[in-house]
Amino acid sequence: MKPWLHGRKPGDRRVRVERPHAPYFRYAGPGLLVAREAASRPRTPAGRAIARVRGMLFGRPLSIHEEITERLSKKKALAIFSSDPISSSAYATEEILRVLVLAGAGALLLSLPIAIAIAVLLAVVAISYRQIVQAYPSGGGDYAVARRNLPAIGSLVVAAALLLDYVMTVAVSTASAAEQVISAVPALADGKVVLGVGSIALITLGNMRGLRESGNIFALPTYLFVGSALTMIAIGVFRIVINGEGAAPAEPLPGAPEIPQAVGVLLIIRAFASGSVALTGTEAVANGVPAFNPPEARNAAATLAVVAALLAVLFIGITFVASSFGVLPVDEPVRRTVISQVAAIAFGNGSIGFYLFQTFTALILFLAANTSYNAFPRLAAILARDGYMPRQFSFRGDRLAFTSGIVVLSLVAIALLVAFGGDTHALIPLYSVGVFAAFTIGQSGMIVHWLRERPVGWKPRLAINLLGCAMTGSVAVVVLIAKAPASLLVGVIIPALVLMMLFINRQYRASAQHLAVAPDVVIPAPHREERVIVPVPGITRAVVQAVNVGRSIAPDVQAVLISDEPEEAAAIKQRWERQLPEVPLVIVESPYRALVGPMLAYLDVLDRTWPADREQPITFVVIPEYVARRWWERVLYNQSANRLRRVLIGRPHTVVVNVPYRREEEAQAEATT
Amino acid sequence: MPDSNTRPAFHKAVLGLNGGPTDQLVVHLGCQLAKTAGAVLVAVHVVEVDWRHELSDDVSTGDVGASAILDLAEGIAERYKVRLTADLLQARDVGAALVDEAIELGADAVLVGLPYRKRFGGDFALGAVVPYVFQNAPCQVIVVREPVASSEDRGSAGSDQPRGKQRQEVTA
Numbered sequence: 001m002k003p004w005l006h007g008r009k010p011g012d013r014r015v016r017v018e019r020p021h022a023p024y025f026r027y028a029g030p031g032l033l034v035a036r037e038a039a040s041r042p043r044t045p046a047g048r049a050i051a052r053v054r055g056m057l058f059g060r061p062l063s064i065h066e067e068i069t070e071r072l073s074k075k076k077a078l079a080i081f082s083s084d085p086i087s088s089s090a091y092a093t094e095e096i097l098r099v100l101v102l103a104g105a106g107a108l109l110l111s112l113p114i115a116i117a118i119a120v121l122l123a124v125v126a127i128s129y130r131q132i133v134q135a136y137p138s139g140g141g142d143y144a145v146a147r148r149n150l151p152a153i154g155s156l157v158v159a160a161a162l163l164l165d166y167v168m169t170v171a172v173s174t175a176s177a178a179e180q181v182i183s184a185v186p187a188l189a190d191g192k193v194v195l196g197v198g199s200i201a202l203i204t205l206g207n208m209r210g211l212r213e214s215g216n217i218f219a220l221p222t223y224l225f226v227g228s229a230l231t232m233i234a235i236g237v238f239r240i241v242i243n244g245e246g247a248a249p250a251e252p253l254p255g256a257p258e259i260p261q262a263v264g265v266l267l268i269i270r271a272f273a274s275g276s277v278a279l280t281g282t283e284a285v286a287n288g289v290p291a292f293n294p295p296e297a298r299n300a301a302a303t304l305a306v307v308a309a310l311l312a313v314l315f316i317g318i319t320f321v322a323s324s325f326g327v328l329p330v331d332e333p334v335r336r337t338v339i340s341q342v343a344a345i346a347f348g349n350g351s352i353g354f355y356l357f358q359t360f361t362a363l364i365l366f367l368a369a370n371t372s373y374n375a376f377p378r379l380a381a382i383l384a385r386d387g388y389m390p391r392q393f394s395f396r397g398d399r400l401a402f403t404s405g406i407v408v409l410s411l412v413a414i415a416l417l418v419a420f421g422g423d424t425h426a427l428i429p430l431y432s433v434g435v436f437a438a439f440t441i442g443q444s445g446m447i448v449h450w451l452r453e454r455p456v457g458w459k460p461r462l463a464i465n466l467l468g469c470a471m472t473g474s475v476a477v478v479v480l481i482a483k484a485p486a487s488l489l490v491g492v493i494i495p496a497l498v499l500m501m502l503f504i505n506r507q508y509r510a511s512a513q514h515l516a517v518a519p520d521v522v523i524p525a526p527h528r529e530e531r532v533i534v535p536v537p538g539i540t541r542a543v544v545q546a547v548n549v550g551r552s553i554a555p556d557v558q559a560v561l562i563s564d565e566p567e568e569a570a571a572i573k574q575r576w577e578r579q580l581p582e583v584p585l586v587i588v589e590s591p592y593r594a595l596v597g598p599m600l601a602y603l604d605v606l607d608r609t610w611p612a613d614r615e616q617p618i619t620f621v622v623i624p625e626y627v628a629r630r631w632w633e634r635v636l637y638n639q640s641a642n643r644l645r646r647v648l649i650g651r652p653h654t655v656v657v658n659v660p661y662r663r664e665e666e667a668q669a670e671a672t673t
Numbered sequence: 674m675p676d677s678n679t680r681p682a683f684h685k686a687v688l689g690l691n692g693g694p695t696d697q698l699v700v701h702l703g704c705q706l707a708k709t710a711g712a713v714l715v716a717v718h719v720v721e722v723d724w725r726h727e728l729s730d731d732v733s734t735g736d737v738g739a740s741a742i743l744d745l746a747e748g749i750a751e752r753y754k755v756r757l758t759a760d761l762l763q764a765r766d767v768g769a770a771l772v773d774e775a776i777e778l779g780a781d782a783v784l785v786g787l788p789y790r791k792r793f794g795g796d797f798a799l800g801a802v803v804p805y806v807f808q809n810a811p812c813q814v815i816v817v818r819e820p821v822a823s824s825e826d827r828g829s830a831g832s833d834q835p836r837g838k839q840r841q842e843v844t845a
Contacts, residue, residue: 004728004729005773005777007769007770007772007773008769008772008773008776008809009769011765012764012765012766012769012770012773013728013764013765014719014728014762014763014764014769014770014773014774015728015729015762015763015764016760016761016762017720017731017739017761017762017763018761019740019743019759019761021740022740022743022744022747022759026744026747026748027737027740027741027744027745028744028748029741030737034748
């Protein structure tokens with residue numbers, strides 16, 4: 001009887017009705033329930049403790065309704081998408097100089113023409129990507145292009161190359177950021193790897209908390225870097241052109257081998273291949289077109305043009321100032337990056353301007369690493385949805401982040417960083433090959449696209465993509481050869497990733513085929529006979545409960561006792577017949593003391609003795625299980641039951657039923673037994 | 674959003690919901706007012722129990738419709754990030770139950786909906802609840818009317834108020 005609540009007047013009574021579902025679910029329509037946060041809350045003390053720790057580390061769980069879907073203006077988009085490509089200018093010049101310096105001081109003059117040649121390549125790639133943006137405004141970049149226009153293997157190669165590219169972006173950017181910090185604070189030189197790993201850990205934590213590429217977070221450091229870098233270049237150019245300043249011819253690196261002054265073509269090609277790392281990240285805009293304000297494609301194309309122009313100006317500018325002042329990479333006694341030396345020339349070594357610039361450079365490099373935390377998990381999730389990656393990659397965690405993707409990206413990037421000692425120069429050969437492979441296949445997809453669709457004005461567009469494909473393909477081959485043997489590792493990693501994805505896909509397709517139900521089939525009622533086997537160790541409350549559950553499943557119930565002590569077994573049988581007379585107990589003596597083997601053999605014998613003219617029955621093996629109160633007690637119980645369950649899982653026509661007996665049920669059982 | 678100059682202030686308001694077309698309007702208005710005032714809302718749905726049943730008979734626990742009315746209100750309040758609790762009541766008289774609940778909870782406002790009936794030329798169906806609440810509630814009463822169907826049909830040109838402002842607030 002519910003308590004009545006009295007109103008002001010006699011007879012105005014009311015009853016408050018409980019809504020048991022309310023704390024956990026909300027009705028959203030007929031037959032449709034929406035789970036509330038309380039439904040997902042852990043119920044055990046240990047689970048609650050873990051949830052509290054997770055909450056402190058990663059924040060409270062977010063509902064899908066709380067997802068921020070920010071549309072970006074061109075200014076914000078420029079900040080977000082340019083951090084990856086523009087940050088390449090922090091190390092691209094250094095990569096050229098590291099090659100040219102081997103040929104002597106005179107060769108350094110070639111750095112500017114090489115930088116200009118790379119800028120031309122950048123222009124072709126940027127124009128090609130503008131076409132991708134306009135042709136595929138739904139985003140996805142190279143993977144989307146390849147998936148729609150090329151055979152599956154093509155899109156998988158792109159996907160593998162992009163996954164590698166994203167991992168390398170994290171490793172290279174954090175390594176370079178750590179080097180920028182060390183260039184400003186040489187005392188930290190010994191902690192380069194720790195600095196890089198710590199940065200990755202921080203970025204991972206931020207992304208696990210659901211850090212989004214919010215325009216506001218990105219805008220300030222990106223614009224500060226661009227502004228200060230342009231100022232640095234302007235000061236450098238002013239001093240070179242107006243004041244006529246410049247350095248004496250540079251000395252080779254200490255310990256460098258003697259090389260004739262004549263610069264070989266191979267060295268130029270090698271320098272070009274090294275410097276082409278400047279192009280990494282150019283594809284970022286094409287991947288994120290849907291994030292732009294409408295008209296998305298037009299705004300994305302305009303942003304891409306500005307990003308490419310900025311990158312070209314910064315890259316050529318830094319290279320010009322560096323080569324004019326004879327700046328060389330310094331490794332001993334402490335690593336000093338080329339860009340930090342250019343900053344020291346422009347702002348003054350040890351000046352506030354120098355430290356600010358180094359800070360902005362490190363920040364933009366960290367942001368560049370962070371862009372991969374958006375791209376890698378999303379691509380992995382798309383691949384998982386397409387059945388090429390484990391499904392866990394498509395599940396989003398408490399904070400709406402693709403947790404598995406984030407964790408894998410971090411672990412692989414940290415492994416690379418540690419393996420290469422946090423050395424940007426050593427990591428870069430792995431970086432460029434994957435990027436240019438993705439560029440090339442993306443362009444190939446666009447060629448197929450134009451040939452297939454043939455819209456108005458398709459011929460010039462086809463020509464641009466053909467040129468882009470040829471150039472990026474050539475660069476990919478050059479980088480692969482010029483940067484060997486490190487670059488050859490990519491030639492192993494990408495095919496291995498593709499093979500792994502094909503294998504996963506084959507597994508998923510096979511299981512889907514096995515599990516498929518024809519849509520036009522009406523499922524008939526079950527018609528197979530059922531029998532129940534209850535393996536028992538003796539007579540306990542848990543066994544009685546399991547036997548009763550078995551009786552509720554089917555009338556044909558048999559208890560089976562595997563015993564290596566005949567006298568004890570006989571005593572149990574006697575007691576069984578007295579206390580559970582309606583359920584037959586079969587004793588299987590096991591002189592070799594095995595439990596699982598005789599049990600399986602007994603089930604096999606039952607199957608064989610089943611009449612051949614009748615369909616095999618479903619055998620329910622009902623296993624009694626004692627649930628310990630505390631987690632550490634669990635190791636003391638159910639070990640035999642666990643072993644039996646494991647071997648029965650794959651047995652045909654067999655269903656395993658666990659019947660847990662809880663201590664709380666003790667009092668209830670006392671009353672009945 | 675209501676005009677801030679004429680906005681009635683309250684700290685706790687009872688929203689009377691009946692599963693009709695005005696429920697959403699009532700909850701939305703309640704949430705808008707509560708959000709600006711930092712107030713608390715209590716959504717109340719009263720299942721009227723006729724004399725064939727005991728008042729304590731369980732007629733609404735399994736009634737998905739009754740729960741869904743309150744769940745809808747909770748869903749809207751969550752979107753507004755407004756604190757809303759829900760009460761499902763059984764009573765002989767809906768109006769009396771609403772007023773008594775408001776008194777017991779110490780509410781300083783009751784919001785109820787006023788549906789518009791299209792039949793017989795169209796009119797507002799006052800029924801028994803709204804007049805009872807007007808007469809007996811010891812706090813302010815806000816009535817949210819359903820948009821006039823004929824005006825809707827004619828389009829906004831024929832309406833005496835612009836679309837989206839077609840609610841009348843009556844404070845008693």
